[in-house]
Amino acid sequence: MSRTAGEPFLQHHFATPEQQFEAGKIGMWLFLVTEILLFGGLFVGYGLMRSRNPAAFSEAHHHLDRILGLLNTVVLLVSSFTMVMAVHAARTDRRKRLIAFLALTLVFAGVFLGIKYIEYSHKFHEGLLPGKFYSHKGDTVPGQFQFFSFYFMMTGLHGIHILGGMGAILWVLRRSVQGHFSSRYYTPVDLVGLYWHLVDLIWIYLFPLLYLIR
Amino acid sequence: MKGTNYLTETRGLKSWLFTLDHKRIGVMYFWSIMTAFFLGGVFAMLVRIELLTPGRTIMSAEAYNRMFTLHGAVMVFLVLIPSIAATLGNFVLPLMLGAKDVAFPRLNLASYWVYVTGALFALYSMLAGGIDTGWTFYTPYSTSTGGAVTAMVLAAFILGFSTIFTGINFIATIHKLRAPGLTWFKMPLFVWGMYATSIIQVLATPILGITLILLLMERLFQIGIFDARLGGDPLLFQHFFWFYSHPVVYIMILPGMAIMSEVIPVFSRKTIFGYKAIAFSSIAIAVVGFFVWGHHMFVSGQSPLAGAIFSFLTFLVAIPSAVKVFNWLATMYKGSISLEAPMLYAISFLLLFAIGGLTGLFLGSIATDVHLHDTYFVVAHFHFVMFGGTVIAFLAGIHYWWPKMFGRMYSEKWARVSAVLVFVGFNLTFIPQFIMGSRGMPRRYYNYLPQFQPMHVASTIGSWVLGLGFLIMAGYLFASLRKPYDAPANPWGGATLEWETASPPITHNFETTPAISHGPYDYAALRSDA
Numbered sequence: 001m002s003r004t005a006g007e008p009f010l011q012h013h014f015a016t017p018e019q020q021f022e023a024g025k026i027g028m029w030l031f032l033v034t035e036i037l038l039f040g041g042l043f044v045g046y047g048l049m050r051s052r053n054p055a056a057f058s059e060a061h062h063h064l065d066r067i068l069g070l071l072n073t074v075v076l077l078v079s080s081f082t083m084v085m086a087v088h089a090a091r092t093d094r095r096k097r098l099i100a101f102l103a104l105t106l107v108f109a110g111v112f113l114g115i116k117y118i119e120y121s122h123k124f125h126e127g128l129l130p131g132k133f134y135s136h137k138g139d140t141v142p143g144q145f146q147f148f149s150f151y152f153m154m155t156g157l158h159g160i161h162i163l164g165g166m167g168a169i170l171w172v173l174r175r176s177v178q179g180h181f182s183s184r185y186y187t188p189v190d191l192v193g194l195y196w197h198l199v200d201l202i203w204i205y206l207f208p209l210l211y212l213i214r
Numbered sequence: 215m216k217g218t219n220y221l222t223e224t225r226g227l228k229s230w231l232f233t234l235d236h237k238r239i240g241v242m243y244f245w246s247i248m249t250a251f252f253l254g255g256v257f258a259m260l261v262r263i264e265l266l267t268p269g270r271t272i273m274s275a276e277a278y279n280r281m282f283t284l285h286g287a288v289m290v291f292l293v294l295i296p297s298i299a300a301t302l303g304n305f306v307l308p309l310m311l312g313a314k315d316v317a318f319p320r321l322n323l324a325s326y327w328v329y330v331t332g333a334l335f336a337l338y339s340m341l342a343g344g345i346d347t348g349w350t351f352y353t354p355y356s357t358s359t360g361g362a363v364t365a366m367v368l369a370a371f372i373l374g375f376s377t378i379f380t381g382i383n384f385i386a387t388i389h390k391l392r393a394p395g396l397t398w399f400k401m402p403l404f405v406w407g408m409y410a411t412s413i414i415q416v417l418a419t420p421i422l423g424i425t426l427i428l429l430l431m432e433r434l435f436q437i438g439i440f441d442a443r444l445g446g447d448p449l450l451f452q453h454f455f456w457f458y459s460h461p462v463v464y465i466m467i468l469p470g471m472a473i474m475s476e477v478i479p480v481f482s483r484k485t486i487f488g489y490k491a492i493a494f495s496s497i498a499i500a501v502v503g504f505f506v507w508g509h510h511m512f513v514s515g516q517s518p519l520a521g522a523i524f525s526f527l528t529f530l531v532a533i534p535s536a537v538k539v540f541n542w543l544a545t546m547y548k549g550s551i552s553l554e555a556p557m558l559y560a561i562s563f564l565l566l567f568a569i570g571g572l573t574g575l576f577l578g579s580i581a582t583d584v585h586l587h588d589t590y591f592v593v594a595h596f597h598f599v600m601f602g603g604t605v606i607a608f609l610a611g612i613h614y615w616w617p618k619m620f621g622r623m624y625s626e627k628w629a630r631v632s633a634v635l636v637f638v639g640f641n642l643t644f645i646p647q648f649i650m651g652s653r654g655m656p657r658r659y660y661n662y663l664p665q666f667q668p669m670h671v672a673s674t675i676g677s678w679v680l681g682l683g684f685l686i687m688a689g690y691l692f693a694s695l696r697k698p699y700d701a702p703a704n705p706w707g708g709a710t711l712e713w714e715t716a717s718p719p720i721t722h723n724f725e726t727t728p729a730i731s732h733g734p735y736d737y738a739a740l741r742s743d744a
Contacts, residue, residue, distance in 0.1 A: 030416050131437040
């Protein structure tokens with residue numbers, strides 16, 4: 001086992017660290033494909049229901065706060081940037097930068113959820129809720145509950161992914177502090193980065209679909 | 215077999231429940247799925263007994279609706295979908311590649327535990343009153359009927375993750391863990407079949423996931439997507455559901471075909487005919503299978519143009535399927551065929567799958583489907599494919615790899631008796647269903663016209679013969695486990711890598727990473743080696 005003595009993170013069934021890294025990448029990309037398909041169902045449902053009920057969807061989207069939506073888009077984009085910098089720092093053996101950028105990403109993720117919380121509580125207050133919970137008064141166009149069904153399902157599922165991502169970032173942050181990563185081994189940072197970009201990407205589509213399109 | 219092997223290396227329940235060894239995980243999957251299979255089989259027997267006479271025989275109409283739903287849901291979600299891939303695939307695939315394990319052993323274990331969790335949800339649903347929606351959960355009935363629908367839908371949702379995990383694992387394993395020199399076209403065809411299966415598992419299962427979530431949201435919160443009263447569209451559910459559930463048919467049958475491509479050449483002592491054609495036809499089935507879902511909806515009111523296109527694409531799937539069957543027949547032609555149990559099952563498969571496939575064409579063409587839709591003809595057709603295809607192939611695989619998995623030979627004599635009983639019982643059960651279906655007996659009905667009774671009786675007697683066959687099988691398989699290890703490393707003279715290691719294999723599969731000295735079906739090279 002002298003061959004693997006310098007590679008404490010090489011699992012026994014892989015011959016080389018490169019093989020392990022590439023296998024991990026394949027696995028992550030496949031997982032991301034399943035995520036896109038999962039959200040795909042919601043996008044198709046949204047598209048179909050919107051085409052059936054264009055007036056209600058157009059009317060309902062005015063209840064969303066574009067400024068907060070835009071702010072959140074910027075926050076997520078910046079967090080994607082800090083994630084890239086974290087991966088770069090891992091690859092170039094700069095541990096302090098790695099820790100700093102991971103922590104920054106985590107903060108931005110928290111800010112995103114905070115803004116989302118403000119938006120959600122506003123909707124709760126106004127009775128702009130999904131399905132049978134919808135109780136907004138004074139609608140001129142009927143059927144707006146459908147829009148909010150999709151709004152909450154899409155942003156809710158996305159929010160769950162943000163939470164999952166924060167858990168994953170926290171995990172690699174902890175391992176970074178413990179000094180597990182170096183230019184020889186930083187697979188988890190890389191994979192969590194990929195996942196985080198996907199979560200960001202999905203929001204890039206949610207923002208115009210829900211907030212902007214008339 | 216003096217030294218330790220993967221079964222004896224460590225002992226105790228914990229060493230099994232938390233194992234990362236793909237072989238042990240495969241074995242755990244095997245026993246779990248067999249338990250579910252037994253349960254689903256009991257439901258089927260009860261359904262058949264109820265149908266012995268028109269009207270009430272042993273249970274009420276409500277109980278009957280629950281019974282056939284549970285039979286379908288258990289068999290599809292707990293048995294057929296994971297069956298071959300999660301058990302034999304898990305066990306054999308890394309061995310065939312000369313690998314020490316799958317790419318992500320922890321994910322593999324997680325897949326098993328997710329499966330168990332899903333199974334527990336399904337069990338809860340059964341105990342909490344069961345469901346009567348049919349396994350297809352069609353809306354708006356499923357969003358409004360009583361019963362433990364929520365628990366069963368959650369079960370199917372959770373089970374989907376275990377499928378996805380297996381799929382991701384196999385694809386990464388096949389790409390990255392082949393032994394040096396094992397190029398793509400030197401892989402056994404079983405691996406090609408698993409690769410195609412995994413692609414569908416990864417691409418189709420998430421759609422089921424989101425569909426079931428939307429169904430639950432509609433049921434619990436009336437979000438207005440599948441229920442027309444709320445502005446939703448019930449057809450959208452059917453599209454979503456079949457966009458997953460037709461490809462899932464290929465998740466079930468492709469592994470069966472993969473086993474055929476191993477068993478038939480070994481027991482014909484002849485190299486496989488048309489290796490590349492079989493390999494690519496698996497991929498072709500996987501791809502085309504994604505574009506035929508609408509053939510489940512010919513009478514649903516979808517547009518006639520869509521119907522015509524779906525019908526055409528459905529016929530297209532017949533081509534790669536036929537390519538495989540003809541290649542297997544050509545492999546057998548002038549071979550030195552020996553009729554041990556795995557080969558008996560393989561020949562059963564060829565006969566039954568041919569009937570299942572050809573009757574599918576009647577359902578795939580729009581005009582005849584309008585007549586046959588929702589009759590027993592459909593029931594018989596998919597049982598010929600799912601049982602005559604997948605389960606029979608699974609049995610072939612179990613008998614073929616049993617010596618490798620458990621290190622013991624089973625009684626060949628009793629295995630042949632049971633194979634014949636299963637074949638006869640199956641045909642007796644389902645051929646009458648083709649006949650009464652074509653004469654208009656609707657599926658899922660509790661009551662029926664007296665003229666159908668003789669065929670229902672024949673079908674029920676068939677189910678008893680089938681049950682007897684399985685009983686005998688359980689008997690000799692369990693009996694074999696009580697013997698000392700007596701299986702040689704290569705009892706059938708196979709040329710794929712799993713036969714080069716001991717039976718049962720050591721924990722790390724091979725003493726040293728195997729060198730690829732001959733092709734997977736090169737039996738001449740095997741003889742000169744020995």
